[in-house]
Every structure is written in structure tokens, then in C-alpha cells.
Amino acid sequence: MKKIIKHFFLLTGLATGCIYGINKFIDTTSGIKKLLSSNSGHFFEWRFGNIFYTKHGEGSPILLIHDLHPASSSIEWSKMIKKLSKQHTVYTIDLLGCGRSDKPGLTYTNYMFVQLITDFVKKVIEQKTDVIVTGDSCSFTLMAANMDDKIFDRIFLVSPPSLESLVKNPTKQTDFVKKVLELPIIGTFCYNLQMLEDKITDLFEQKYYRKKAFISANLKDSYYESAHLNHSNGRFLYGSILGNYTNINIIPALKKLENPIYILGSRDTQTSIRIIDSYVKYDENIETAYISNCNKLPQLEEPEKLYEIISMFYDE
Numbered sequence: 612m613k614k615i616i617k618h619f620f621l622l623t624g625l626a627t628g629c630i631y632g633i634n635k636f637i638d639t640t641s642g643i644k645k646l647l648s649s650n651s652g653h654f655f656e657w658r659f660g661n662i663f664y665t666k667h668g669e670g671s672p673i674l675l676i677h678d679l680h681p682a683s684s685s686i687e688w689s690k691m692i693k694k695l696s697k698q699h700t701v702y703t704i705d706l707l708g709c710g711r712s713d714k715p716g717l718t719y720t721n722y723m724f725v726q727l728i729t730d731f732v733k734k735v736i737e738q739k740t741d742v743i744v745t746g747d748s749c750s751f752t753l754m755a756a757n758m759d760d761k762i763f764d765r766i767f768l769v770s771p772p773s774l775e776s777l778v779k780n781p782t783k784q785t786d787f788v789k790k791v792l793e794l795p796i797i798g799t800f801c802y803n804l805q806m807l808e809d810k811i812t813d814l815f816e817q818k819y820y821r822k823k824a825f826i827s828a829n830l831k832d833s834y835y836e837s838a839h840l841n842h843s844n845g846r847f848l849y850g851s852i853l854g855n856y857t858n859i860n861i862i863p864a865l866k867k868l869e870n871p872i873y874i875l876g877s878r879d880t881q882t883s884i885r886i887i888d889s890y891v892k893y894d895e896n897i898e899t900a901y902i903s904n905c906n907k908l909p910q911l912e913e914p915e916k917l918y919e920i921i922s923m924f925y926d927e
Contacts, residue, residue: 630800634843637803641839644832647684649711652703655735657727660713663705664735668696672736675703676728677710678746678908679857681845682811682838684710686830687745690914695921702736704728706748708848714841716793719851721859724751725758732762743767743921746907747852750777750861757864767921768874770907773886774862779855789854792846802846806838821879821906830911865893872896873924875917878903898924 652665665685673695677687685703695701705712707727708719728751732740742763744752749771756763781789792798804810811834815826838845851857874890876883878901891897900920905912 630796634796634799634803637839638842642836644836646829646833647686647711647836647840652711655731657707657730659717659723659727660707660715662707662713662727662731663711664731665692665703667692667701668699670699672738672740673699673701674728674732674736674740674742675701676742676744676748676752677704677706679706679709679724679748679751679848679852680746681709681714681849681852682806682814682834684833684837686710686833686837687908688910691743691910691918694914694918699741702740704731708845710837711840714844714847716844716847718789718854718856719848720856721751721754724748724857725755728752729755729759729762739764741765741767743769745769745910747772747857750859751857753861753864753868754859756870757868760869763870765924766868766870766872767924768872768890769910769917770876770883771874771886771890773882774860774889777858778860779858781855785854789850789856792850792853798846798850799843802843802849803839805849806835806843806845808835811835811838819906819908820912821877821904822912825912862893865890868894872898873921874899875909875920876901877905877907877909880906900924 649663652663655662655664675685675688675691677683677685684705688703692701692703706724708714739761740763742752744767746769749768752766756766792802808831811831814834815831816823820826872894874887874897876887884901887899891899902909902913902916902920909917
């Protein structure tokens, strides 16, 4: 019996050591190309951590907010900055838990991101701004506008999530997943398995891009690096997302908001069309536009088309 127990602890120790070694290898190699340099930007000292941001151009301000995913960062807007900064002061931000910003070990909630972008606008931009936002980040952007009508003017939503997905609440099952991901060694290992280079490639080919040939290796490497910066502590954000802590019902806000709202989506997916129609159902003043030959991220796949549509709405 003693031998069995001894062998059990020995094997457990070896397995833990191997997992730790794999985590360490990914931590060391994921950022070796240094594609996400912080030298090009600044840091906003926020209450929960330092927030990386950039500022380009002159004119009325526009804030660009990337999709809420631990592999995402302001690199998502890299093809739009130069175009928009010809007439605007363009701010990009790496959300807390993403990219070059800090990734503290806490529960990330929708309201926390509401506070983050509200504070960023008030303390960094220091005036009412237009905002262009992608994916799941649309929810807390709308909630921020609903809570404070002095921060945003025009609101552009790119590929917003379904209203149904945003009403999902934490459950015992989702909370268990969150707690596993928060474990220091096993949690990091589970997170790393979900953020492998092959998984990032799948993300681009299945959700982000329609035309696979347009996906650059550098872009995928940037997302991979973003997911693993700060010792893969993006797992805390990932756990909160899977745990449904970043969700919120935005329908009451949609009914109340008086901001000009524009929704942009892919013409090539029925899901996108259905989602946009559901938003318009609650606010008939929302203006919509569709972009062909793209998937979730037209700012990377079809930046010229996206820029033309945004400019068209500005010229109205």
C-alpha cells in the first residue's frame, strides 16, 4: 500500500512538472517575435491595472475598441488607424485582460468594462467621442452610453453579438469552468490548450475571415502573442467570458438610447443579418449597412469597404 501511495505521488509530481514545463515553454516562446511592442503607445493608470492605448491624428475624437477575447488587442484596428486619422484623433485601447494591458487575476464583469471605458473617455480623451466597437465589446459600450450620455456621440457597432447570447447568466457548470481556469498550473495548461497556434488559426478561418488566403501569418502570430502575454493571465478574462460574467441584457438600454447608432455586419452570413434585424426591432432609428466578402472582422479583411461606409454615415 505504501508503495502504491509513493508511486501515486511520484507520478503526480512528474505530471505536474511536465505541465509546468509546457506552460513555461509556451510563456517563453509565444512572445519571441515581439510583435506587440508597447513603445508605440502610452499607458493609462486605471484602478485595476495599466491600460495600453495609442493616439493618432488630429480632429474630432474616435475611440476604437476591439472584440472582447483574450487573444484580441488593438492590432484589430491596425488597417483602419491611418485612414481614420486623416480627419480624426484616433484612440485605440487594449482592454484589461487583453494585449499589452495588465491582466489581473479577478472576475471580469460587464460593468467593470463599462467603468473602464467611461474613465478612459473622461480622463484621457477628455471630451465626448465617437466610438467604433467590435463583437462582444458592443454590449458594455452600449451600457456605458446608457449610464452616461456625456461620453459618446456616434456609436458604430461592428458584428455585434446576438441579444440572446447576452442574457446567459453564470451557472454552477460555467462557474466550475471559470474556477478551473483560475488554477495556477492546471488552469494555465487548460487555457494554453485553447490558445494554441492551431486554435488561433481556426478562430480566423471559421469566425474572423471569409477568405482564408487573406489571413497573414503575422496577424495570427500577433493574436497568439496577445493571448499569452503576462504569463497567460488572459485565462482570468477567458474564464469570466466562459462563465458568462461579461454578459448583460442590453435590450432596456437599446430602447432608451438617443445616440446615433450604426450597425455594420457581413452580408454573407444569415446569422449576421438576423442579429442586426433583432437590434433594429428595439430601436428603429438604428442605421444599418452590410459588407460583402467578409466575416466578423471587416476592419481587417475589408478595411476599404468599412472605411467607405463609416465615411458615408459621417457625410449624411
